[in-house]
Amino acid sequence: MQTIWAETALLPTGWACGVAVDLDAMGRIQTVAENAPERGMRVPMLLPAPVNVHSHAFQRAMAGLTERRGPDPTDSFWTWRQLMFRFLDRLTPEHIEAITAFVQMEMLEAGYGASVEFHYLHHQPGGAPYDTIAEMSDRVIAASGLSGMGLCLLPVHYQFGGCDQRALTIGQVRFGNGFDQFQVLHAAASTTIDAAAPDAAIGVAPHSLRAVGRDDLKRYAAHFPSGPIHMHLAEQVAEVEEVQQAWGARPVDWALEHMGLDGRWCLIHCTQMTPQETGALARSGAVAGLCPITESSLGDGIFDGVRWLDNGGAIAIGSDSNIRISLSEELRTLDYSQRLRDRTRAALATPEKSTGRRLFDEVLKGGAQASGRQTGRIEAGAWADLLCLDTTSEHLWGRTGDTALDTWIFAGDDRLVTDVWSAGRHMVRDGLHIQRARITADYKRAMDALRDAL
Incomplete structure (x- = not known):
């Protein structure tokens, strides 16, 4: 089981503080608790991906x-x-x-x-x-x-x-x-x-x-x-x-x-x-x-x-x-x-x-x-498709809730995304995919082979 603890998170009911999200072994969200004691991986802001x-x-x-x-x-x-x-x-x-x-x-x-x-x-x-x-x-x-x-x-x-x-x-x-x-x-x-x-x-x-x-x-x-x-x-x-x-x-x-x-x-x-x-x-x-x-x-x-x-x-x-x-x-x-x-x-x-x-x-x-995917909501039973925004960044500094979302979309970019989970698979950490080196090398080889295609 993984646990993510967010200082703030966007839940179906709106913004909440001190949110603990437990993920089961299949990659689904098992439980969501507000105002929970800190445990697991701490993130500043958690959103559905x-x-x-x-x-x-x-x-x-x-x-x-x-x-x-x-x-x-x-x-x-x-x-x-x-x-x-x-x-x-x-x-x-x-x-x-x-x-x-x-x-x-x-x-x-x-x-x-x-x-x-x-x-x-x-x-x-x-x-x-x-x-x-x-x-x-x-x-x-x-x-x-x-x-x-x-x-x-x-x-x-x-x-x-x-x-x-x-x-x-x-x-x-x-x-x-x-x-x-x-x-x-x-x-x-x-x-x-x-x-x-x-x-x-x-x-x-x-x-x-x-x-x-x-x-x-x-x-x-x-x-x-x-x-x-x-x-x-x-x-x-x-x-x-x-x-x-x-x-x-x-x-x-x-x-x-x-x-x-x-x-x-x-x-x-x-x-x-x-x-x-x-x-x-x-x-x-x-x-x-x-x-x-x-x-x-x-x-x-x-x-x-x-x-x-x-x-x-x-x-x-x-x-x-x-x-x-x-x-x-x-x-x-x-x-x-x-x-x-x-x-x-x-x-x-x-x-x-x-x-x-x-x-x-x-x-x-x-x-x-x-x-047709059970996703888009941080709630029990949904796939754990989640993203973390870095509100400690100077670009989001002091911004919370909807204002942080607006700032990311209209005044920031995807560099503010630090971590991403897909069905509980923690594939992006500190802004980079965990298999980036291998995937990029394979892509470059393909591009070399296609260099004169156009």
Whole structure:
């Protein structure tokens, strides 16, 4: 058993002092006591660690390599996508494992307690399956074993190159599966997950309306009756126009009418919605999986967070392309985008909660829902996904409670995160991952092999 004693901690009931948190051998919180005598490991401020709900781990190796304009003077998401396709054709299973472990290490050091991997790189270059059809999924799972990060794996169904069901391009063929083959792949990955850490889980991800047939999309929840379901939705103007032209409705309207969206679903990005769509999708119970740094990098647009939350919608945060992995910066970028659009301040604050506190509470709750993980709360029975902020730092000196959260998110950075536990695994100590040397060395070897990929 581990015990963490916090001078202050954020509990479901609010801030508390002298909090003793006992963890059992499985990595769950066993007991929580306020005003308790000091015992175990002392930390200044203890928080639940949020889930990173959307990651394409392999794209971390591309970070910084796509900042030159291509031959098209209107360089956009779609030209970036072509560069990504060229890059991924070089990736081996060994590269995927090394890059994923490195990404998960960085996520833990940033304060995330678990990760949802939206995993679509399934097959060999040319599109032929590996001898083990879930080879690449198995490598993601193996990476989480080394990094110690809680994992919800989402094997991605990606079948077509557009709403007209055109064939996949050369850059996409490594993703491709018909529905029957995808079910075989998913079952194989599920078997590996069952043998992994007790907190590891699996869901499913139809990639997008463009990449999966209409009939299959309508039956997804029935074919996969348990676990979270994630899908990209309404990310780009061109995507909205394609769906509307081919299927006679905008993406959000079509999904709401035909896919039975509810609390099992997490829709990623949702940056191209009308006010009416925003309200309707928020009221469906689905989580909006937001990736503000990537959405900024790719020029996706601005999610209407004010209207979404006003309609009772749930949000969660992810790092998507992993161009930069920073929990505090994702939250800050989300709120700043609202301020820039509306020319206001503290856009997501309420009379009861500061901006940082509201954002943090929302992503804790939404991340738990979107991952199907018992997390986001320091209470008995939850996974011990926890982070410690260093309130002895000059950057947080004299700050307590919500003010400390606001200062971390808006005036600090992830260097203020000193310790992180994922399902009780104490993987970050004094700001650094305990396997940093090994994971970084493996990542550097992979990068050397990929040096000329772009």
